[in-house]
Amino acid sequence: MRPQDSATTDRTAPQDLPSIIRPYGDTTGDAMVQLSFSLPVPAGKRAELAALQLAGKMGLEPASVVHSKAMGPNFTFFIVYGKVNHLIDYAGIEVPEGREYPLLSGKEIDLAIRTVLSRRMVVVGACIGTDAHTVGIDAILNVKGFAGEKGLEYHREIQVINMGAQVTVEELVERAKAENADAVLVSQVVTQKNAHIHNTKQMAAAFHAAYPTAVGPGMGRPLLIAGGPRFDTVTEQELGVDRIFGKGTTPREVASYLVHALLPSWTPENPAEGER
Template sequence: MIQRETTTDVPEATDLPSIIRPYGDTTGDAMVQMSFTMPVPAGKRAELAALALARQMGLDPASVVHAKAMGPHFTFFIVYGKVNHLIDYAGIEVPEGREYPLLPAKEVDLAIRTVLKRRLVVVGACIGTDAHTVGIDAILNVKGFAGEKGLEYHREIQVVNMGAQVTVEELLERAKAEDADAVLVSQVVTQKNAHIHNTKQMAAAFHAAYPTAVGPGMGRPLLIAGGPRFDTVTEAELGVDRIFGKGTTPAEVASYLVHALLPTWTPQEDS
């Protein structure tokens, strides 16, 4: 059974406003608020530096509405000002949604049981120094996320959750030991692009260890990366098969596993 998604009426492009400005106090006043930290001690000179930065970024006039010392050598600012930029709202192209149907749990299990004829094995972990397991737990643990139960809920999916701060070597070794069909890695820590570096390192290790094509019984596990800050890179750049961003639910991941690993499965139509 395909879970049909309800949609709200979306205005046609011709009904959308063409040119828009940000909204601050009144519609179209082009006022925006931004925050940042500068490596200078709090004081008048620091506030003038913040205003100089704001003007270079296109805020004019601008004012510092909040400044707070962050230790002896740093200051946090909130700046409010007017921008002179216009946005062609009607001309913005919206990326297409997912290319596969969202399947209910029963159909995911039916597909695996029918096509794979064994349990589908998923190994998940937070790699590198990342200790934030909320994301990976939301997808894997039976408690799930947003009212949906995690992959552990599926009778036909065997889940191995390795937890946090797992090295690439440990993940690769466990994936081989479990004969994993898919590997899910979660990355929340993004300082100095650690999430990108860690994921690329993981992908490179798996590509080297599994030189053959992805797929059950064919070679490399399906590589899936998830986290809130992967919107600046593509799957090809990371070397993974799929990127899931913030707000992803377990059903989306489970449906993708069927789509990617069991391509011969035809979703069951509503009866």
């Protein structure tokens, strides 16, 4: 791996870091924080006292309600401002490595696929369940791309089938089989009642059942990739997928991962080694 490729590695030397820190509200180190939440009660004095009780139980002492507003007859929204007593050992924090694979250029991605696969890589993408938020998956797949990077469709060597929104698991498995998909990319943005977790697990289970052989270009199960802004509480193992991508993901990160995971024999420094 090229050292400069690690996305979130903190390059600040530990001796340059403050060791113990507190939140900053009005003045440095005053430990003041602001918190917003809603309670299922009508607005009023009792509701504000309930909000303060919650703040106290969360360790905000003293605290004050700086804003409260009725949201319909039986709900109230609050902003509470208060002091916390907790300290953070900033220098002691261990920052995980971001990416376990190198970030490739567009040319390197196409070259890798052409050299090792000798055909186009087939990627099937969809928003599954009732989710209609297509902006995220389109940002990864469509030519237009995201954050100044072109989407996967831009690559000559990647064939993209974007099935759009509200695709059922059955439709997705059927299409992946029909297209001989190398990778299946699923987006889940709605997280109400953990729909994103249930839907992704259901999708993964269906692919594991439909494909008896392990991941492998043209023969086994397609690589399963889940993406969305709120997957940070679960692991790949829990969902049954090969990789999760979170908020801020760019198409190049995904394309580089596809090369890393599906064409492991290819290395950007010496592409000839991967030829077969």
